[in-house]
Amino acid sequence: MSQHAASEAVMVWAGPRMHLVQYPVRRGELYNQVAVFESDHYTPDSDAWGTGAELEERFAGACRTVRDALPLIARDRRWPLFDRLPTDKWVHGRIALLGDAAHPMLQYLAQGACQALEDAVALGRALGRFSDPADAFAAYAGQRRERAARIQTGARRFGEICHLEGMGATLRNALFASRGPDDFDDVSWVWTPAPAAVTAP
Ligand SMILES: Cc1cc2nc3c(=O)[nH]c(=O)nc-3n(C[C@H](O)[C@H](O)[C@H](O)COP(=O)(O)OP(=O)(O)OC[C@H]3O[C@@H](n4cnc5c(N)ncnc54)[C@H](O)[C@@H]3O)c2cc1C
Structure with missing residues (x-):
């Protein structure tokens, strides 16, 4: 991938129960980074989960590129993640x-x-x-x-x-490594047709 293409790409760094996603926004004026991890401290009635300290701890074993990105991630916002199973009752x-x-x-x-x-x-x-x-x-x-x-x-x-x-x-990495950077076969149904x-x- 050329440097230009890489800088425009959505980058996802996957790790055990965590990942970091990076992509440019606003025509490249800003670079968005979101660190996601499954907190060991989450309880619905507490605020002690997903803290900066837990972020550092969880990503401490990540590769150099990811660790270098951590200080540039804003710590002032975090979101718990929720979804639901599909419902017929629309x-x-x-x-x-x-x-x-x-x-x-x-x-x-x-x-x-x-x-x-x-x-x-x-x-x-x-x-x-x-x-x-x-x-x-x-x-x-x-x-x-x-x-x-x-x-x-x-x-x-x-x-x-x-x-x-x-x-x-290991299996995921082997599968992804066999794909080219422009191979979106697994998710292209979302956008095409x-x-x-x-x-x-
Ligand atoms: C950090 C983050 C990143 C995201 N990134 C993406 C992305 O890249 N791509 C993407 O497609 N989606 C993304 N999403 C998801 C997207 O923001 C939501 O799916 C989308 O906003 C849902 O739209 P909505 O209109 O259904 O609900 P909302 O945007 O939540 O709008 C609901 C509105 O109703 C108002 N409201 C609530 N209760 C009441 C009430 N009782 N009376 C009156 N008003 C009320 C709320 O204040 C709110 O304004 C992201 C979300 C987050 C948090």
């Missing part, structure tokens, strides 16, 4: 869910906002096609449920692959 009477309310997903495919936008397009078009909102809601949910569910569960799976330990990690929600008249 519509209830005059209420239709969309976005995270309909399909909360983990971030590993970077699709949360993308799927919310696809929902919005599909819902807008359905409301334009049917005079009765109940028909529009049913058509919208029918069009979107399966794809959103596939991405929701796919994101979780991708995270599990990223955080593998031991033999699983263009989603029906966007292409439908």
